[in-house]
Amino acid sequence: MRIACPFCGERENGEFTYLGDASPKRPNFAADSGESPERVEDAFYDYVYLRDNVAGFMREYWYHGGGCRSWLIAERNTVTHEFRSVIAAPGVGAANPVQAGE
């Protein structure tokens, strides 16, 4: 498995560290939202513990610790290990998406 880092080009996956699924979003309740504690707890339980565990293409966080030290979001097939795209994680850079194989 080789990962096309948008900053460093295609590198072997030993340079990268995996965090996991990029789709869970941290719940954001305003202090005065009036939500019940149960609903807030349910939302955090879902965010922290529950996973879609996709068989197929999945968006996921990788950290390029052996290279540019950027956080990346890859779209990768968990059944075939094929990468569809690797982009910088939002907020850390302005790289354009790099298509796998380019």
Next chain:
Amino acid sequence: MKYSIFSLAKAALSGHKGWTRAWRDPAPKSHYDVIIIGGGGHGLATAYFLANEYGIRNVAVLEKGWIGSGNAGRNTTIIRSNYGLPGNTGFYEMSMKLWERMEQDLNYNAMVSQRGIINLYHSDAQRDAFARRGNTMRINGIDAELLDAVQIRKELPFLNYDSPRFPIMGGLMQRRGGTARHDAVVWGYARAADQRGVDIIQNCEVTGFVRDPNGKITGVETSRGKISAGKVGMAVAGNTSRVAAMAGMKLPIESHVLQAFVSEAIKPLIPGVITFGAGHFYISQSDKGGLVFGGDLDGYNSYAQRGNMPVVEDVCEGGMAVMPMIGRVRMLRQWGGIMDMSMDGTPIIDKTPIDGLYLNAGWCYGGFKATPASGLVFAHLLARDEPHPEAARFRLDRFRRGAMIDEKGQGAQPNLH
């Protein structure tokens, strides 16, 4: 046919022509009291215990490939009960006691070999942690011995004791631990379950659930047609999330690939199981002579049953660090299996929120040693609708309640357990 020294001698004298198949190959019936999805060790053990201990014999085990083709045939065959946390300690010791009588119970040679397992320690802090775990085990009636380097050197003279980076200071030994022949465990449970009336149906993939208007699960759709069932139990390891998704359920589980390795066969060298405490590396020697070893997960979600080179390198480095002579042996085979990694590293054996559907999952990479106990407690749950006392902590809602059993202390990061 009952296997014994006499049946063996009789068959030998008749040119081994009299052996019959060890289990039937039935077509699926239209209804079963209990359907187990997954013909691995856990599913077959569940069916055996349902029939043998709980008197429920109208049971089918559905397997999409052939039995034992998943993790039951992909592990490193280690059995042990050296756990430290309440919940795990008693459960795995119950499993060890079932291993000790399995061959008599099943009338099948599973080659259970209590050749001992030693976890090496390499620092003062690690020694203290191992001493604590050993004491926890002994308080719970499990055997454990804390050995120093001089004692270990007598038994395992070939290890790298004086490495300047990771000197071996000692180890925690469980002499009742060891290995078992993983395929024979599958075959033994299959044969014993079949003899008690269980239908083992291979090449039968579950493609969906049948539900009544109230949402209760009343059967399964399969590649061999619809089969109705009183209860459905899942024991599908790495495919847990996929099967659960068919019922609309999202679980605290990720699927990850774990690789394992076998060297060419050599003469007897390693007496038991050895684990390296400064990295993640474990090794034993099979009765055929091959060194069987493994290490960490690859670390990324995967359903691919194959891994990548960085972990191969990491595992081999671990081997070289603890046992430099391993560098002279050639690697013969390598493969991957898909682990159902739970969010705290501990299994889930529970009723699901969906009526009629029962879950046995989250075995991480420790499922093989649990095979007999997993079968017993899951059969108990399916038969009685309440958890077995030794599995009472393995509930699905423990994450919601904050009652995790996190043996490694890594938090909700499955690839680190």
